[in-house]
Amino acid sequence: MSAFAWGIFCLFLFVHVQGGIIGEKYKQLKFHLKKSYVDYVERHANIEEDAILPVPQLVRKYNYTCEEHTVKTPDGYILTLHRIPHGNTDKYNASTKRPVVFLQHGILASSGDWVITGRKKGLAYILAEEGYDVWMGNVRGNRYSRRHIYMNPKNPEFWEFSWHEMGVYDLPTMIDYVLEKTNQRKLSYIGHSQGTTIFFVMCSELPQYNGKITAQFSLAPIAYVENMKSPLLRFLSYFKGPFGELLKLIGLHEFLPQSEFMAKLGDAFCRKDQISQVLCTNALFAICGFNIKQLNTTLLPVILGHTPAGASTKQFIHFAQGIRSGQFRRWDYGIWGNYKHYGSFRPPKYNMKNVRVPVYLFYAANDWLSDEKDVMRLYKQLGDPRASILVSDFNFNHLDFIFAIDSKRLLYDNVVALLNS
Incomplete structure (x- = not known):
């Protein structure tokens, strides 16, 4: 074979082989692009669905058992509890009797807080896989607890409650039900934000409930709020105009702030980027703040689909009273109203020495609601404080305790370790 013919043959062979390789790589690339597109579409379809699914359906969608229970408080409110009785791995037998842990959401929130971040990051799922029987409470006025034996939410009287009533009626009723249902003497309690407030109220006013709790874990604890930085709550605490005008802005009975008012708040306190403006016109984020670095923006539609979940205007005004007075105490009716209700000119203070669990x-460090000074003041007054633990991320804020990308590593792993010990 001549050199020219040999060269043509080699060139043909090279092109044929390379063409086959390139063709195969093209097929692989096409496959991966198609798979990525399908994954993208499925992920976004999941997000849209997760944003509207109620908690039981949402939990079941991800192959966990979820039960729904209802209880009636002494003053007639009908509350809903959600339960994940076990994990879905083989680590624990489904019929095994498990230690009970009770999760209580914060203000404007619901049991959804503990599951909407997904199986790997939602605290309810994490605890279920650790072998716990997980119960999630819903206090009066939120989307799962908007019923009463004779009133409905359109009745102004329905909203005549603060977090005091949640502490003396809702929480004890739910805890008693859970202990009876599980045939256990005690449970562990994890609360976030207002979920800690109502626990402290319960143990102060009904100290017999100390004997029903193994340990309490406060995520962003709120009792004393003198140093609270939330712009909205500070605005409420120092509002000088007619009280009726204030109620027009934030809601007469149910907390339903006017969209125009929230938009102005967003302009005043938030950055001008699109995500910040969206969050600041949402009541929950406007009150609590947010941390862009720890916020999973892909998950944002799900978060906004589940929150705000409902609250009374009185809950916020009660916190605002605490900012103004610097005390953790019952509702302030004014001098003569206090005398009529309490027999004294000032509201009674909650006794933190009664919290003996x-x-x-x-x-x-970056929490708008739970300030370090207020937390340390609470810690010194508790009957049996075991530890005050600062999250290591100094940008961590109030809602990061629930929604942060790294909440498991920065927070939940530590909580679970203490719970297991």
Whole structure:
């Protein structure tokens, strides 16, 4: 074969082989692009669905058992509890009797807080896989607890409650039900934000409930709020105009702030980027703040689909009273109203020495609601404080305790370790 013919043959062979390789790589690339597109579409379809699914359906969608239970409080409110009785791995037998842990959401929130971040990051799922029987409470006025034996939410009287009533009626009723249903003497309690407030109220006013709690874990604890930085709550605490005008802005009975008012708040306190403006016109984020670095923006539609979940205007005004007075105490009716209700000119203070269960306080440096000074003041007054633990991320804020990308690593792993010990 001549050199020219040999060269043509080699060139043909090279092109043929390379063409086959390139063709195969093209097929692989096409496959991966198609798979990525399908994954993208499925992920976004999941997000849209997760944003509207109620908690039981959402939990079941991800192959976990979820039960729904209802209880009636002494003053007639009908509350809903959600339960994940076990995990879905083989680590624990489904019929095994498990230690009970009770999760209580914060203000404007619901049991959805503990599951909407997904199986790997939602605290309810994490605890279920650790072998716990997980119960999630819903207090009066939120989307799962908007019923009463004779009133409905259109009745102004329905909204005549603050977090005091949640502490003396809702929480004890739910805890008693859970202990009876599981045939256990005690449970562990994890609360976030207002979920800690109502626990402290319960143990102060009904100290017999100390004997029903193994330990309490406070995520962003709120009792004393003198140093609270939330712009909205500080605005409420120092509002000088007619009280009726204030109620027009934030809601007469149910907390339903006017969209125009929230938009102005967003302009005043938030950055001008699109995500910040969207969040600041949402009541929950406007009150609590947010941390862009720890916010999973892909998950944002799900978060906004489940929150705000409902609250009374009175809950917010009660916190605002605490900012103004610097005290953790019952509702302030004014001098003569206090005398009529309490027999004294000032509201009674909650006695934190009555909180005799082991308490662990987790707090963050960038929290608008749970300020370090207020947390330390609470810690010194508790009957059995075990630890005050600062989250290591100094940008961590109030809602990061629930929604942060790294909440498991920065917070939940520590909570679970203490719970297991």
